[in-house]
Amino acid sequence: MPLRENQDKLIMDKKVVDISSKILNVTPEDPKVIPETEEKDPNYWRSFRELYNDPDFLKEKKNEFQPGSLDRPDENSFSKFSRRKFLALLSASAAVAATGCSNFRDKGEIVPYNKKPESVTIGLPTYYASTCTGCSYACGILIKTIEGRPIKVDGNPDHPVSKGKICAIAQASVMNLYDPERLKNPLERADRNNSKETAWADADEKIINQLKSISSSGKEIAIVTHTVNSPSLKKLLTEDFRTAYPGSKVYSYELYSESARNSAFEKCYGAKLFPVVQLDKANVILALESDFLGTEGNKVENSRMYSERRDIYNGSEFNRLYAVEGNASVTGMNADYRIILRTDAIEEFVLCLLNEFILKEKLSGFTADAAVSAKLQSYDLKGFISKNNLNEEAIKHLVSDLRKNTGSSFVSAGSMLPESTHIAVNLLNEVLGNTNLYVKDVQNIEQIPLSTKAELENLISGLKSGKTGAVIHLDSNPVYHFPSEYGYADALKNAGLVISLTESVNETSEAGNFILPVNSMFESWGDFQTRSNFASLQQPVIAPLYNTRQKEDILLTWIKGSKDSYNPDLYHQYISGNWKNTFLPGAASDMQFGKEWNAALNDGAVKVRQNTAAGITETTAFKQETFANTNFRLKAGSEYVLLLTRSFTLGDGRFANNGWLQELPKPLSRIVWDNYAAVSVQTAKALGLKSNDKISVTTPAGKTELPVFIQPGTAEGVIAAELGYGRSVCGTVGKDVGVNTNKLISGNPQVSMFMYNDVKIEKVPGFYELISTQEHYAFDEPLLKDIQFRREIIQEGTYLEFKETPDFLHHRHTKYSEEETEKLKVGSINEQYDHTGTKWGMAIDLNKCTGCNECAAACNVENNIPIVGKDQVKANREMQWIRIDRYYSGTPEVPKTSFQPMLCQHCDFAPCENVCPVAATTHSADGLNAMAYNRCVGTRYCSNNCPYKVRRFNYFNFRDRFRDSVQLEESFSLMANPEVTVRSRGVMEKCTFCIQRIMEERQNAIQENRYIIGSNVKTACQEACNTNAITFGDKNDKESELYKLVNSSIAYSVLEEIKVKPNISYLAKLRNVYETDKTSQEH
């Protein structure tokens, strides 16, 4: 069929629908068209505005620069210098310079070390193994320092859990170290509004005296901390501090905890903590509202184990992921079958499954007690499916898959589900024999158990009654984190002495008498043990930037009881003293121990020889009476369900002042700088909501107003909001960003801390603009118009199809005649290379990409990418070099999601090069499309001509423009990667394939007198990718991994038909579903 005709047909097929007027901010008179959503065309869409062909959006698509990007800046915000005055000053200074200058321009100084440390080679990085303290999982990290400055954090390959990978928060953590708003000196506060800097010695003396008198008067000294996962800190707090101050007690809490999962497991099996699960051995995974690839558990480890079974080359079959969820999570959107179900109906669903397996199918290997059978009697899967209008086909597959894979499947229940659901899921895993996958010889370890609710209530009542005389906040922020019903901030007023040991001011330190600045994780010693088989070490890689102290050193000084006993090596000595007895025992001499200690520091983690942790064994039996005695009362209600989810980027809010994280788009909504209430299309319709409207949410704990975002794929009646936003006492970057949803957490929740099934939702007047990066860089070139419906940016198939015909993709997609191809060919006016030597290329495996954005976080750090701020993201001016495009297909109610990392494709015939008037962007013989910033005059022609829309223009010196130039503070200049230019206003930039790392390999190759080995170069995104979806290397190296991938039968390049010959190959996503996807075959 000729192209033109085909397109006309598609346009004619569109029909009018009225739902769009409900969703979009448009008047009903506008003729609305919707492309046919019948199955033959997945017709990928990125937003509602695109799906419903919003006329404004169509108009915007025609333009390279969307509304806002070309707006004149507000002149009032500029410097008051007039041009005339500027020129006058310029000439005056030139004149002064001319008269005052010597013969030669001064070239500055070279300042070498006085005594150079042996390990430093100027210009070469040094790597230190350490441990991340961003959350309680304590991943192993490798810190890259250049001339003493930490500039990049990556995973430590020798760490047994994280195995060389870390999350976005750890990637961006260098910004926390250099944050200019960190506390620089100890503060003493006479009262709330009056704080003054003080000396450490004075503060120590006063505090020690007060602690002593409080302790001797028999009052309690409360130490409030996050999870303690350090054996030495545990010893320090529970032994030494308690000996020195007998009244002291440790309270540890976590905003997001696995307490429901753990307590359910303890009730079922008697072991305290949920075991480690071998996800990589699971053929079938069922995620029940469980976002294990995104925000739950050790995401890094889970992603690795999950994606190992998504590799067409590793020999094992693909796993199949089922998700049953109400919230649209990253895990759900990666699932092969996603069954949308209200979160409060999940418990019933599990019980129906149990009924199916225990009573109907009578799976062998498990004999149910009569009480258990009686309990399950009333549940029926068939009835449940029809009652909830579920996809029967999918559930049939689920049941048969679980039965077929007994002993090699896993059911994961989400942290927000109540204990009762976890108990039911434990039974389900037991029935299915999945306890096979629980690791028996390695256990999770908790150093100090998290305080129970009763203990925390004790703390508060102690404060109120005056029984507790002093509170020490050990790098924690309970005023922000505790449910407001606790009234913690008020209770604190009764304490005589409130001390905050913190990196920067927070809500809790505001209520303190003393605010003591502590070292960041880059300046601290530490040891950690989270699993029974290994322990890891943290070491400082830079001397404290400010007048701060390590928090353990502060405590040790107080323990010793004299201000003079402080020295910055106290805790280091303390840890190594402990390790002599625990992890590195039996050294014959101090020298021998020193060697072992240094080896441990070098590796970052050591094996633990003595495994003392008690966990489950092969013979641990499931306690059926637990299940029989559990009251399953969670039922799908008719009211709205509120889910409070873990923030994808900000953790529990402690990273709010990290602009890189604030500006990292959330995986699905692509929204930056805000949290919001995600509602389904149906709910929005029912409540008459549009995106950006405001609703009020009322839980038993409180009421909050939130902006609305219509999230496709959310279950009807489910509202999800992220925690960790709305910090009121924070640095300039994070202050008052988003809405504090912690206020909605109830101290006595009926279901669980993060799930409320009795919330009231009301539309409230008002409008709040949420900014999503997803509509950016949509385009509609006249040249390409004819093929817009056949562009095949995303190509997909099914795993079964692939198994049958590995090269099915190429059968499916040969559609251009020679004639057409010739017509479409884009040539290059530049010199063309034959690319016979090294040729750089990249392969991105879409089977493994979970859309998590780690790559973007790593790229920001490696390539000195500035924060631009919400207003600039709104104007399409975000600067991130790599973005993950998220496409939906299907209907808004039941979307299928496809993720695709998009970055500069380094085309052989790069269209950008043809149009640059000053040859600032050119090609190299090794296949790189390079930018010479100094040549760039900022015409932006290249960006206009780029088919992939991956070029970023510096409309401003963003570092200067954002939040009172906070990025120009001196400390931030230490953070920049010295191997990459810091770009200023007026130049274009884009992904360089980490040219600095390529040059490092070239330097090594020349040093060793060998050829460049492509696989030695790892780009920042590749190093960061949790699932190893990205492979970089030399396309001409036939031995390399990349060569294999690029020539894979499912490899394709985006917009192949325009013949620009991109050097990035994508491996088509294979969905592991039973149905052969006819939709994508009939192109």
Add this chain to the structure above:
Amino acid sequence: MKNFLLDYNLKVRLPVLIFVVLAVFTITYYVSYAERNGIGNMPAQPIAYSHKLHAGDLKIDCRYCHSDVDKSRHANVPSAKVCMNCHSIARKDKPEIIKLTDYYTRGVPIEWKRVHRVPDFAYFNHSVHVNKGIDCSNCHGNVAAMEVVEQVKDFTMRACLDCHRNPEAGIKNIIPGKENLQINNGPQNCSACHR
């Protein structure tokens, strides 16, 4: 009268004016060329260190002090500690050595004046050149003969590219022992130096 004036202006004044302007321009251009590119730059150093004495007369290898030149992008300037390897014993009583010892004992780095400089946006790499056998003198001149180091070669992009395009003409001296390394044309793409 009128004709004469016109003639005079056209035939005499104008050519003279043009000549003067061009001459001034040309002379300024050539006279200031070296200065603009830094050729002849010979700043006074905080310690009157003589390369002629150390590298020339005593024949100390460049890499004894500039030890990272074949490892990293930077040819490091030695720390005071390196000087003290010898000077904790040698010539302790000389005034310049007393100055040096003073820096060393106080723990203060010596702020050497920079002689050569490529701009920040160019990422020159010493090690890739030195490891190919290209002798220091090709760019830095015969430092072993200089009492005070001065810049003798052009450090402009043109100078870089001239040599990258035609290394036979540019490279006069090869590091002894590395004669058999093949020196190809240097990379001429932007990303070789600019990133």
